[in-house]
Amino acid sequence: MKEMMEECKFFFDLTEEEKGEFEGKHVLDPIRSGTSFNASVEKVFCWRDFLKVFVHPQFRSPTKPCGFREISEKYCKRTREVARELLKGISESLGLEASSIDKTLNLNSGLQLLIANLYPPCPQPDLAMGLPPHSDHGLLTLLTQNGIGGLQLQHNSKWVNVDAPPNSFLVNTGDHIEILSNGKYKSVVHRAIVNSKSTRISLAIANGPSLDTVVCPAQELIDNESQAPAYKGMKYIEYLELQQSNRLHIKSCLDRVRMRNLINI
Numbered sequence: 001m002k003e004m005m006e007e008c009k010f011f012f013d014l015t016e017e018e019k020g021e022f023e024g025k026h027v028l029d030p031i032r033s034g035t036s037f038n039a040s041v042e043k044v045f046c047w048r049d050f051l052k053v054f055v056h057p058q059f060r061s062p063t064k065p066c067g068f069r070e071i072s073e074k075y076c077k078r079t080r081e082v083a084r085e086l087l088k089g090i091s092e093s094l095g096l097e098a099s100s101i102d103k104t105l106n107l108n109s110g111l112q113l114l115i116a117n118l119y120p121p122c123p124q125p126d127l128a129m130g131l132p133p134h135s136d137h138g139l140l141t142l143l144t145q146n147g148i149g150g151l152q153l154q155h156n157s158k159w160v161n162v163d164a165p166p167n168s169f170l171v172n173t174g175d176h177i178e179i180l181s182n183g184k185y186k187s188v189v190h191r192a193i194v195n196s197k198s199t200r201i202s203l204a205i206a207n208g209p210s211l212d213t214v215v216c217p218a219q220e221l222i223d224n225e226s227q228a229p230a231y232k233g234m235k236y237i238e239y240l241e242l243q244q245s246n247r248l249h250i251k252s253c254l255d256r257v258r259m260r261n262l263i264n265i
C-alpha cells in the first residue's frame with residue numbers, strides 16, 4: 001500500500017510533458033491523465049489532477065515512473081481478490097448464493113480501474129472542491145489516502161469526515177451494487193474537499209462488472225419477494241459513457257436508470 005502510494009506520487013511528480021503522453025480524451029482510453037473530472041462539460045473545474053488506468057481484464061500501466069507497472073500489477077491483483085471476497089459476503093447477505101454476483105456480472109473479466117487523485121494545497125479551500133458530490137459506478141471501490149484527510153460521506157443529509165486509520169481501506173458501495181440489489185444496498189454519496197496546507201493523494205480501486213454485462217436487479221430478488229424491479233437494465237459500458245459525458249453530480253447517472261414510481265390514477 002505504501003509503495004503504491006509512493007508510485008502515485010512519483011507519477012504526479014513527472015513533468016507536464018511526460019504526463020502529457022497519457023492525456024487520454026475518451027472514457028475508454030486505457031490510460032488517462034488530466035485535471036478536474038471532465039473539463040469539456042464543466043463550468044467550474046475541480047482542484048484535482050488524476051490518473052486513471054484500466055488494470056483488468058487487460059492489465060495496463062503507464063511506462064513511467066519505472067516501478068509503477070510492477071507494484072500496481074500486484075496491488076490491483078490483491079485488491080481484486082479482496083473485492084471479490086467481499087462480494088461473496090454481500091451476495092449471501094442478499095440471500096443469494098455466495099458466487100452469484102461473481103457469476104452474474106462476469107467478474108472473471110470484470111473491469112478494474114486504478115484512479116489516483118492529487119489535490120494540491122489550495123489558497124482558498126472554501127471556494128474550491130476536489131471532487132464534487134457523487135457516487136461511484138461499479139460495485140465496490142477500495143480507497144486509501146496518503147494520511148491527509150479530505151474525504152466526506154453523506155449520511156442523513158450531513159457531510160461526515162472520514163478519518164481513516166493509516167494503512168486501511170475504505171470500501172465504498174457503487175451504483176451497480178444498488179442496481180443489482182434492487183436498492184437494498186445504496187451507493188454512497190461522497191466528495192473530496194481540499195485544504196490550504198498539504199498535498200493530498202488518494203487512490204481508488206474501482207471494481208465493476210465486465211463491460212458488456214447488462215446490469216439489472218437480480219432475478220431472485222424480484223421473484224422471491226414479488227418486488228417490482230426498481231432499476232432498468234443497462235450495459236455497464238453504456239453507463240460509464242453516460243457518467244463520463246456529463247458533469248459529475250450526486251446520483252444523476254443512477255437516476256437515469258431508476259424506474260419512476262407509477263401513479264395509480
Ligand SMILES: O=C(O)CCC(=O)C(=O)O
Nearest residue numbers: 115117136151192202204
Ligand atoms: O479523494 C477521495 O478520497 C475520493 C476519490 C473519489 O471519490 C474517486 O476517485 O471516485
Ligand SMILES: [Fe+2]
Nearest residue numbers: 134135136190
Ligand atoms: Fe468517488
